[in-house]
Amino acid sequence: MVNYNLNSGVTTFENFDQNSYSMKGQSETMSLFAEAETSKISNLDISQNDAILTSKAYIPDDVKLDYSISTNTIIGPDNRIQVSNPKEWPYRATCMLYMEFDNVYNNVTGQYVTIVSVGTGFMEGPNLLVTAGHCTYGDVTNDGDYQDNITNPRFPNRIRVYAGANGNSDITESYVYFATVSKINIQKEYYENPTFDYDWAACQLNWNLGNEIGYYGKISDWYV
Numbered sequence: 001m002v003n004y005n006l007n008s009g010v011t012t013f014e015n016f017d018q019n020s021y022s023m024k025g026q027s028e029t030m031s032l033f034a035e036a037e038t039s040k041i042s043n044l045d046i047s048q049n050d051a052i053l054t055s056k057a058y059i060p061d062d063v064k065l066d067y068s069i070s071t072n073t074i075i076g077p078d079n080r081i082q083v084s085n086p087k088e089w090p091y092r093a094t095c096m097l098y099m100e101f102d103n104v105y106n107n108v109t110g111q112y113v114t115i116v117s118v119g120t121g122f123m124e125g126p127n128l129l130v131t132a133g134h135c136t137y138g139d140v141t142n143d144g145d146y147q148d149n150i151t152n153p154r155f156p157n158r159i160r161v162y163a164g165a166n167g168n169s170d171i172t173e174s175y176v177y178f179a180t181v182s183k184i185n186i187q188k189e190y191y192e193n194p195t196f197d198y199d200w201a202a203c204q205l206n207w208n209l210g211n212e213i214g215y216y217g218k219i220s221d222w223y224v
Contacts, residue, residue: 002191004155004184092164092213093123099156101140108145123215126208133199136184179205
């Protein structure tokens, strides 16, 4: 794994697998806690909702579960629609991301500017955000006015996170579900050659936003 600290600008490298994971013991404890939380939906039809029942998610106590929620993916035809209640569960655990890259040279104006890219991510733990690798590492000087004809991918200087945002009115640092990314973790293969093959990233936030809004889960029995 490649770890990048946005506060210090330091890049480090880490061997990462299920045996070297320093939080391995706590992972089981957290999963047991999450299983207690997901027991709220134990009356669902297991044959049709097995992915939900085995998912290790944290749902805040003030959330009333909607049993009609499915586990469909968007692989195949894209039939997504805009939701009218993005600050309700489960939508609020999806985040809008603003990636800022400083000191990028504009060939037309001759000035160094800050480029802002927009992406999405989702909460996977108390302070864990999952997103695409290209949202956290890439060549921002390979097109248009910023083309420098050099392959030079880089990490952003800042990533701003807005969970459950509903339009531009929520894009402010006073927004109640606002956070910033402290650390970026990407796979070594993506760091060496940023292609779609390893296009994912795990980001640590500057506070436990997930404990406030909830976070999505996963099947996690690897620690056994």
